[in-house]
Amino acid sequence: xxxxxxxxxxxxxxxxxxxxxxxxxxxxxxxxxxxxxxxxxxxxxxxxxxxxxxxxxxxxxxxxxxxxxxxxxxxxxxxxxxxxxxxxxxxxxxxxxxxxxxxxxxxxxxxxxxxxxxxxxxxxxxxxxxxxxxxxxxxxxxxxxxxxxxxxxxxxxxxxxxxxxxxxxxxxxxxxxxxxxxxxxxxxxxxxxxxxxxxxxxxxxxxxxxxxxxxxxxxxxxxxxxxxxxxxxxxxxxxxxxxxxxxxxxxxxxxxxxxxxxxxxxxxxxxxxxxxxxxxxxxxxxxxxxxxxxxxxxxxxxxxxxxxxxxxxxxxxxxxxxxxxxxxxxxxxxxxxxxxxxxx
Amino acid sequence: xxxxxxxxxxxxxxxxxxxxxxxxxxxxxxxxxxxxxxxxxxxxxxxxxxxxxxxxxxxxxxxxxxxxxxxxxxxxxxxxxxxxxxxxxxxxxxxxxxxxxxxxxxxxxxxxxxxxxxxxxxxxxxxxxxxxxxxxxxxxxxxxxxxxxxxxxxxxxxxxxxxxxxxxxxxxxxxxxxxxxxxxxxxxxxxxxxxxxxxxxxxxxxxxxxxxxxxxxxxxxxxxxxxxxxxxxxxxxxxxxxxxxxxxxxxxxxxxxxxxxxxxxxxxxxxxxxxxxxxxxxxxxxxxxxxxxxxxxxxxxxxxxxxxxxxxxxxxxxxxxxxxxxxxxxxxxxxxxxxxxxxxxxxxxxxxxxxxxxxxxxxxxxxxxxxxxxxxxxxxxxxxxxxxxxxxxxx
Numbered sequence: 001x002x003x004x005x006x007x008x009x010x011x012x013x014x015x016x017x018x019x020x021x022x023x024x025x026x027x028x029x030x031x032x033x034x035x036x037x038x039x040x041x042x043x044x045x046x047x048x049x050x051x052x053x054x055x056x057x058x059x060x061x062x063x064x065x066x067x068x069x070x071x072x073x074x075x076x077x078x079x080x081x082x083x084x085x086x087x088x089x090x091x092x093x094x095x096x097x098x099x100x101x102x103x104x105x106x107x108x109x110x111x112x113x114x115x116x117x118x119x120x121x122x123x124x125x126x127x128x129x130x131x132x133x134x135x136x137x138x139x140x141x142x143x144x145x146x147x148x149x150x151x152x153x154x155x156x157x158x159x160x161x162x163x164x165x166x167x168x169x170x171x172x173x174x175x176x177x178x179x180x181x182x183x184x185x186x187x188x189x190x191x192x193x194x195x196x197x198x199x200x201x202x203x204x205x206x207x208x209x210x211x212x213x214x215x216x217x218x219x220x221x222x223x224x225x226x227x228x229x230x231x232x233x234x235x236x237x238x239x240x241x242x243x244x245x246x247x248x249x250x251x252x253x254x255x256x257x258x259x260x261x262x263x264x265x266x267x268x269x270x271x272x273x274x275x276x277x278x279x280x281x282x283x284x285x286x287x288x289x290x291x292x293x294x295x296x297x298x299x300x301x302x303x304x305x306x307x308x309x310x311x312x313x314x315x316x317x318x319x320x321x322x323x324x325x326x327x328x329x330x331x332x333x334x335x336x337x338x339x340x341x342x343x344x
Numbered sequence: 345x346x347x348x349x350x351x352x353x354x355x356x357x358x359x360x361x362x363x364x365x366x367x368x369x370x371x372x373x374x375x376x377x378x379x380x381x382x383x384x385x386x387x388x389x390x391x392x393x394x395x396x397x398x399x400x401x402x403x404x405x406x407x408x409x410x411x412x413x414x415x416x417x418x419x420x421x422x423x424x425x426x427x428x429x430x431x432x433x434x435x436x437x438x439x440x441x442x443x444x445x446x447x448x449x450x451x452x453x454x455x456x457x458x459x460x461x462x463x464x465x466x467x468x469x470x471x472x473x474x475x476x477x478x479x480x481x482x483x484x485x486x487x488x489x490x491x492x493x494x495x496x497x498x499x500x501x502x503x504x505x506x507x508x509x510x511x512x513x514x515x516x517x518x519x520x521x522x523x524x525x526x527x528x529x530x531x532x533x534x535x536x537x538x539x540x541x542x543x544x545x546x547x548x549x550x551x552x553x554x555x556x557x558x559x560x561x562x563x564x565x566x567x568x569x570x571x572x573x574x575x576x577x578x579x580x581x582x583x584x585x586x587x588x589x590x591x592x593x594x595x596x597x598x599x600x601x602x603x604x605x606x607x608x609x610x611x612x613x614x615x616x617x618x619x620x621x622x623x624x625x626x627x628x629x630x631x632x633x634x635x636x637x638x639x640x641x642x643x644x645x646x647x648x649x650x651x652x653x654x655x656x657x658x659x660x661x662x663x664x665x666x667x668x669x670x671x672x673x674x675x676x677x678x679x680x681x682x683x684x685x686x687x688x689x690x691x692x693x694x695x696x697x698x699x700x701x702x703x704x705x706x707x708x709x710x711x712x713x714x715x716x717x718x719x720x721x722x723x724x725x726x727x728x729x730x731x732x733x734x735x736x737x738x739x
Contacts, residue, residue, distance in 0.1 A: 001644070001651060003345050065345050217733055234726075234738045241725035244732055245669035248648075249641035256644065259347040275637045324630055331629035334636050335608055338624040 001252060003069065010066050014073040017046060022077040024305050030080035033157065034164040035135040040081045040111065048083065049111030052091045052196075057100060058109045059090070064261035064269075068203040068254055075207025078312055082116055082132025082166060084200035089115035089140045092147075092193040096180040099149060104138070104176075113137035115149070117193045118170070119320050125173040131197075131319045134158035134166035140180070140193065141172045147186035151176040163315020194320075195270040198277035199257050201316055205280040206251040208316075209287040212309040213243050216291030219306075223296070236294055243287050250279040274330045281317035288313040350654075356414040360421045363391065368427050376428040377693065377706075380556030383431030383464065383512055392461025397436055403653050406443065415594070416650035423596025430509055431464040433594040438465040438517050438536070441586050445574045450536060454515065463514030465536075468504040468560065469583070475505070476723050478519070479529045479580060483562060485520035498522075498572070500535070500543075500565040506717070507560040510546050513539055516560065517586070523577055532579030535571050542566070553710035587719075595718070597646040597670035600639045600677045603707045607681045608632060614688070622684065631680045638673040645669050661732040668724040671714040678704075678711035 003011060021042045030036040043049065052067050053059025062070075067087055074083050090108050093099030093115065107113045118127035118141035127133070127141040138151045152175030158166045181189050217240060220231035230236050257272030288310040292299040299306050320326060332338070372384045391397075396418065402409035415436075422429040439458040442450045457463040474480040483502025490496055500520060510516060516537050523531035537544070543565035546558040574582040611622035611632070622628050645666040649659035682689035685704045693702025715721045729735045 001345055001347065001648060007345060217735070221735070229736070232736045232738055237729035237733075237735050237738055238722065238725040240733060240735070241728040242668075244728050245645060245665045246641070248665055249645045249669060252644040252648075253637075253641055255345045256347045256640075259345060263348075272640070275640055279637050279641060327630040327633040328626055330636070331633040334633060335623060335629065338626065338629060339621065 001255070003065075007065060007069060010062075011069040011073065014046075014048070014070050015076075017042075018073050018077040018079060022079050024077070024308070027078045027080050027308055031164040032160055033134060034080050034166045035082070036080045037135075039079060040114070043079075043081060043083070044111035049086050049114075050090060050109035052087045053094045053109050057094050058106055059094065064199065064258035065255060067200060068258040071200045071203030072207035072210075072251070075204030076211040078208065078308055080164075082114060082135060084197055084204055084316075085116035085132035085136070086111070086114055087200050088193050088197035089117045089138065091196050092117065092140055092189060093149060093180070095189060095192070096147075098178050098180050102149065102178055104151060108138060113151075114154070115140060117197055118142070118172070119194060119197065121190075122172045125171055127170050127172055129159075129167045129319060130170050131316075132166055133168035133170045136170075139170045139172060141170070142186060142190045143172045145186055146182045147180045147189050148172055149178045149180055150174070161315065162318075163312045165312075165315050165319070167319065191270065192266065195273040198320070199254065199261070199269075199273040202250075202254040202257070202273065202276040202280040205284040205313065205316060206247070206254055208309055208313055209243075209247045209280070209284045210251070212284070212288045212291045212306065212313070213240065213247060215306055215309065216240060216287075216294050219291075220294050230294065239290055239294065243283075243290060246279075246283040247287065250276065250283045253279055271330070271333050274326060274333070277317065277320075278323055278326055278330065281313075281323060284313035284317075350411075350413060353411060353413045353417055356411075357417045357421060360418055361425075363394065364421060364425045364427055367391070368425060372428065373426050377554060380550065380554050381509070381512065382428040382555065383509055384428045385461075385512075387428065388431050388435075388464070389461035391432065392435075392459065397432070397439060397461065398459035400436065400440060400443065401653075403656055412650045412653035413647070416647060419594060419596050420598055420646075423598060424602055426602070429596070431512065434467060434509060434513070435461075435464045437467075437586060437589045437594055438515065440589050441517065441573070441582065442536070444585055445582055446536075447570070447573075449570045450573065454536065457514060464509060464512060465515045465517055466507045466510035466513040466539075466558075466560075467586075468507055468510075468516045468518040468537075469586075470505045472503055472505050472559070476720055478583070479532065481519045481521055481532060483518065483520045484524075485522050485533055485535065485567070487522075488566070496569040498535070498567040498569065500537075500562045500567050502562050504560045504562075506549070506557050507546065508555065508557040510539070510558045510560050511548070511556075515539060516544075517573065518562075519579055519583060522579075526577060529580045530577055532583070533576050534573040534579040534582040535567055536573045537565070537567060537571055551713065553713050554706065555710075555713070597666060597674075598639070598643055599674050599707070599711075599714070600635060600642060600670075603674075603677055603681060603703070604632065604635050604639060606703050607684075611684075614685075628684050631684060635677045635680060638677060642666075642670045642673050661728050664719070664724040664727040665732070667718060668721055668728070671711075672721065674707075674714055675711040678707040682708045 047060050051060035051062040055061035108115045114136045115138035116132035116136040118130045121142040135154050140149045150172045155168050220236055221229050223230050254276040257276045260272050261269035292306045292310045295306055298304050367390045376382050400409045401412050401415050435458045442455050469478050485498045485500045488497045488499050518535045518537050520533050521531055522533040543563045546560040549557045614622045649662045652659040681704050689704045692705045730737050
């Protein structure tokens with residue numbers, strides 16, 4: 001369960017990168033769009049955008065565990081770049097001949113252009129509220145029975161939203177449109193892309209939770225009431241201690257999902273990615289809620305960083321939709337499909 | 345990060361599964377539930393005959409022994425199969441303590457009896473007036489003035505609560521107060537008492553979850569000094585060794601797995617009044633999927649202390665983290681299952697051999713105690729807050 005020395009090297013390198021390049025003012029300055037082109041440019045230099053793509057295709061050939069460690073470090077600092085999205089989209093492109101043959105494939109692997117996944121099938125040629133869609137050059141989406149990659153101009157504007165996330169509606173029938181797959185292959189590739197995105201997002205949320213807990217602990221040790229730090233009160237301590245098991249356990253669950261992916265067990269990896277996504281989202285919501293709560297009134301003021309964490313804990317996972325719908329999909333995997341006539 | 349099962353551990357798991365299949369009968373399981381005594385001599389001695397208790401756990405100052413991961417698997421498989429294992433857990437725990445702290449006399453006289461399965465032990469820490477505050481033990485041990493050169497004799501008076509299996513035990517490990525003038529943790533001395541000493545009596549205490557436990561009274565019990573375990577007024581050091589075992593691998597935290605499996609099996613056939621199957625109800629499916637996620641998280645946290653010990657390192661707060669999460673998750677699962685089962689979830693087991701129903705009610709009754717025994721959730725949180733998060737000691 002412990003990272004290997006190589007994995008620690010990857011983790012520590014990205015921890016240093018994000019500590020240096022993404023102090024919290026970078027997150028604040030990127031609002032409301034939620035994207036920092038400067039940070040993306042720096043990240044591009046590290047090779048992170050193409051890490052998930054095979055070396056033979058010009059990528060970094062990283063394992064799923066390395067990608068997870070990268071995402072955890074990105075999550076800790078709330079890095080305002082569509083990295084989870086880009087990793088999922090580029091891995092999907094690399095899985096198809098049409099994707100690999102795209103004129104701009106190499107640019108996507110390099111990170112010179114940004115690719116993102118639509119998490120829901122397009123309706124009437126439009127993919128709604130695509131994560132990273134406001135800043136992406138390429139959107140990978142299910143359009144009818146086709147999985148397509150569409151290159152078009154990024155709108156560079158997002159509807160104001162809870163997480164200051166660069167969401168946008170994107171047309172998938174205009175621009176440079178490539179069909180990656182159709183029929184059942186398209187469905188399967190799209191499901192796998194979603195699993196990749198879920199796992200990357202689970203990693204980001206795990207990192208977000210870990211840091212949100214640290215922020216909460218630091219604040220309660222510094223804030224004095226009734227002549228002592230509020231961290232000395234058992235009510236506060238117990239509430240903070242409650243967060244440890246969920247954070248540890250769901251972080252391990254995400255790692256186990258990545259390990260299953262690296263072992264080549266795609267079905268197991270998808271099941272665990274769904275579980276890790278749901279669990280990490282739940283824990284991030286609860287952790288940021290508590291941590292914000294222990295800040296008292298200051299927690300809801302924009303001056304304090306914890307509100308940035310609180311909003312992203314909700315906003316990042318909810319782009320997939322109501323978690324209850326994902327629980328139902330998970331139930332199908334675990335217990336087999338429900339009898340159709342009573343599906344309500 | 346490697347999540348591949350260790351081949352040696354999986355081999356051991358298969359051997360334990362075979363052992364359980366060969367030796368555990370439905371009658372044993374039924375008797376355990378009917379009597380509340382989760383110990384079966386026939387099963388216990390058959391297991392002891394495999395040498396597993398004598399082999400003990402490697403690490404913790406012990407060169408040979410079983411991989412802690414194997415012992416984790418042993419209790420996990422016992423739990424999944426519903427095998428009565430409390431006697432085994434206590435025997436292995438006290439045997440481990442004797443090996444680390446016991447005298448030559450203990451090693452020669454008592455240890456072989458635990459190893460062979462001839463005897464098991466009960467744990468005498470908790471008292472009617474002290475549970476979580478275990479160092480507040482008031483059971484008194486006073487040295488009887490004797491002649492020089494004679495073996496000193498201690499006079500023990502007091503009572504111990506929740507002495508589970510004392511009615512089957514040959515020995516009880518007993519935390520006593522030997523010096524009331526010293527600070528709370530310093531005036532304690534541990535003994536290992538043979539249960540046949542005159543002056544020891546016990547009464548059954550029945551519990552909501554069906555476990556039979558006991559209250560044990562010690563009235564002018566004369567205890568020769570050779571039954572002392574560790575130094576005089578050094579009882580807390582012995583306690584720390586014992587607690588390390590209790591919060592380590594000797595137990596089963598994956599009760600939610602069995603509950604979910606049984607519930608899903610049942611929900612596949614159980615029909616609502618409108619003729620629909622429970623398993624087809626989206627609300628039920630969502631809740632079951634949530635339990636499945638909790639179970640996965642629990643499994644990873646539960647195995648972690650054993651994994652750390654298996655690598656020759658000492659787990660610190662990982663046991664507390666696992667116990668807190670597992671027990672709270674089991675309660676969530678039991679509550680959810682009872683609600684989903686509706687009124688049928690209220691029906692209790694009838695104890696008939698092979699009877700499947702009643703497991704929901706049983707889980708709902710059993711789950712609350714898991715957040716209490718072995719250190720309450722509040723004690724685990726204190727431990728985590730202080731030793732993991734570095735918050736000031738708040739008690």
